[in-house]
Amino acid sequence: MSAIHVCFDSKHPKGLIERFVNLQDGRKIKTYVYGERKNILARKGIAFWGISLNGELAMSDKSYQVKRNHGSGKLTIVHGGNQLTVDDNTAFKLFDLEVKQSEQKAKLQRTRVSYPVIAASSSLSDYYDKKYDLINTPMTWAEANRTAFNKNGRLVIIGSVQEQNFIHKLFKTASRGTTTDGTSVTYGWIGATDNEDQNGSTYNQDTNISTEMEINATEGDWKWLNGADVNETYSNWLNLTEPNNTAYPDQDYAAMDWSDTNGSWLDLK
Numbered sequence: 001m002s003a004i005h006v007c008f009d010s011k012h013p014k015g016l017i018e019r020f021v022n023l024q025d026g027r028k029i030k031t032y033v034y035g036e037r038k039n040i041l042a043r044k045g046i047a048f049w050g051i052s053l054n055g056e057l058a059m060s061d062k063s064y065q066v067k068r069n070h071g072s073g074k075l076t077i078v079h080g081g082n083q084l085t086v087d088d089n090t091a092f093k094l095f096d097l098e099v100k101q102s103e104q105k106a107k108l109q110r111t112r113v114s115y116p117v118i119a120a121s122s123s124l125s126d127y128y129d130k131k132y133d134l135i136n137t138p139m140t141w142a143e144a145n146r147t148a149f150n151k152n153g154r155l156v157i158i159g160s161v162q163e164q165n166f167i168h169k170l171f172k173t174a175s176r177g178t179t180t181d182g183t184s185v186t187y188g189w190i191g192a193t194d195n196e197d198q199n200g201s202t203y204n205q206d207t208n209i210s211t212e213m214e215i216n217a218t219e220g221d222w223k224w225l226n227g228a229d230v231n232e233t234y235s236n237w238l239n240l241t242e243p244n245n246t247a248y249p250d251q252d253y254a255a256m257d258w259s260d261t262n263g264s265w266l267d268l269k
């Protein structure tokens, strides 16, 4: 997308903005924007949809189109030539947030837009960039961390309320594991710890290899497995009473209680 400011147009004393879309095949199309957002990001790689008429384009302010299937209640999102069907608004809101974040990142870093690419059309749990896999075998946090690492993954790092709601829903609708005494499990491990013996990891997309890394967690100082400080990012600890480090300093591992309405987090050992 490019924009040209025409300064001296007798019909528009204040000047006129003419917008053009430069398509991948080399075509340049005069474009009009409609919808809530007046300024569409002028960046390479931006996805859009709109209506083309007589060689001109009316472009929606959203980079994707959403259709509701009235029979199933599912939403179909069409984005950059990919089609994705999601169950409900929880997944849609996470998708919308990630699209906005991708565009914002491209704007700040002045690079081309890199969207979360969709790998499968069935579920938001199948991004190329982010694929969520739920394992319902009961295990310790360290075992879960190792299991994820061996699959080139990481225990989930939750970065927003939209992602929290999505994960919470994923937990609630999954079949639950049971412990050795037969109790139904209502906690799912997430990727945060304050145990200084635990490592995080980074994944290299080019080599397809995960590497362990120091995250420098210490008792009471919670770190995500990518090394980010839990205090400085989105968090959802239970009623501000967890993590209760003072009373239980041996509780070093974060879990989501999905039986809780808000899917609150607590520290367990």
Ligand SMILES: [Ca+2]
Residues within 6 Å of the ligand: 194, 195, 219, 220, 245, 248, 249, 250, 251, 252, 253, 267
């Ligand atoms: Ca602790």
Ligand SMILES: [Ca+2]
Residues within 6 Å of the ligand: 242, 243, 244, 248, 251, 266, 267, 268
């Ligand atoms: Ca606790």
